[in-house]
Amino acid sequence: MAHTHNQLSPKEGIWALRKLPDMDEAQFNQWQTLLEHRTGMTLPPDRRSFLETNLSIRMREIGCSSYQAYYEKIVTGPEAVREWATLVDRLTVQETRFFRDPDACRLVADYVMTRPREQLKARAIEAWSVGCSTGEEPYTLAMILDECIEQLGMRPLYGVTGSDISQPAIEKARQGLFSARKLLGMDEDMKSRYFRPAERNTIKIVNRIRDRVCFARLNVLDLDKAPMHGMNIIFCQNLLIYFRRWRRREIVKRLAERLAPGGLLVLGQGELTDWQPPGLQRVPSEKVLAWIKRQSDEE
Structure with missing residues (x-):
């Protein structure tokens, strides 16, 4: 899924290069449950890296440093509804074309x-x-x-x-x-x-x-x-x-x-x-x- 992002400022650039810690089992389960509850979609364990990549891209864009903090932002934060819509877009938009089948x-x-x-x-x-x-x-x-x-x-x-x-x-x-x-x-x-x-x-x-x-x-x-x-x-x-x-x-x-x-x-x-x-x-x-x-x- 290709997404274009705005140019990063030098300070943001340094932040963007920092690797996030890997998502642990409990965090992955928490995200799996949230996605299935809200959209019905299941995310099998072999899709963990797909989830990590898409979450971390979005977290860098908004300056959020942990999966837990981002989860809380999506569940209870003041921008929760809008942020959830943005994330669902990232996780669900599939490659498609005319006359595909x-x-x-x-x-x-x-x-x-x-x-x-x-x-x-x-x-x-x-x-x-x-x-x-x-x-x-x-x-x-x-x-x-x-x-x-x-x-x-x-x-x-x-x-x-x-x-x-x-x-x-x-x-x-x-x-x-x-x-x-x-x-x-x-x-x-x-x-x-x-x-x-x-x-x-x-x-x-x-x-x-x-x-x-x-x-x-x-x-x-x-x-x-x-x-x-x-x-x-x-x-x-x-x-x-x-x-x-x-x-x-x-x-x-x-x-x-x-x-x-x-x-x-x-x-x-x-x-x-x-x-x-x-x-x-x-x-x-x-x-x-x-x-x-x-x-x-x-x-």
């Missing part, structure tokens, strides 16, 4: 192209990207829907919602500005249709796509409070890997409740094993983990 993208396109025409004409297609990070996934879904609806020769009735726990990620996503490297490997025709050059080597998503996507801050532990209902497509990839198995099942059950009958739920490969979510039917695919909600709404 081509097989899942094809499945979504096939799903839309095979919907009954009357259904597509009757109401807008609603898609939801859960754990959307900086926006590449929901914008990808919007581009797929746009292409499909154009091929079908229909009016563009669709909308995409992206949700994430990180407020800074959501704010970045709303801008629709991306570095050129995010588009590496993308089909040239798609690039020219959906992106325009912007300032300082950035690329901007075209307004007609950007206007179709809205973003909301949402912790997946609070799905019961989410305003999304009757979604046709829910895309939740590379998020469940951070949760315990029982919690993954809880999350998937909640997502299934948000699907319209006949709606499509797409997860990441290997994120849910040996379990059949109630009311859903597995899509026969070797390469994509996905389910369709049965038309009768009985669970």
Whole structure:
């Protein structure tokens, strides 16, 4: 996770070079518990160095000299809420890109192209990207829907919602500005249709796509409070890997409740094993983990 930081003053520079003591077992357990309690995410022991690195970077920025002092700042300090939001952003924003999983993208396109025409004409297609990070996934879904609806020769009735726990990620996503490297490997025709050059080597998503996507801050532990209902497509990839198995099942059950009958739920490969979510039917695919909600709404 690359983050740019302001130049350090000479005094801060000396402080920044001081190595923090290693995190002991009790401290690591304390942070593990806090993260799981507040976000549901589990941090296995082999991620201790990842946690140490990210905490120490942030602690140096604000001049905090011990893990314990920083923990107390996050739990009870006057800036606790803001500081927690900053830290969660550091710990959860993952590397993401457009059309990250081509097989899942094809499945979504096939799903839309095979919907009954009357259904597509009757109401807008609603898609939801859960754990959307900086926006590449929901914008990808919007581009797929746009292409499909154009091929079908229909009016563009669709909308995409992206949700994430990180407020800074959501704010970045709303801008629709991306570095050129995010588009590496993308089909040239798609690039020219959906992106325009912007300032300082950035690329901007075209307004007609950007206007179709809205973003909301949402912790997946609070799905019961989410305003999304009757979604046709829910895309939740590379998020469940951070949760315990029982919690993954809880999350998937909640997502299934948000699907319209006949709606499509797409997860990441290997994120849910040996379990059949109630009311859903597995899509026969070797390469994509996905389910369709049965038309009768009985669970």
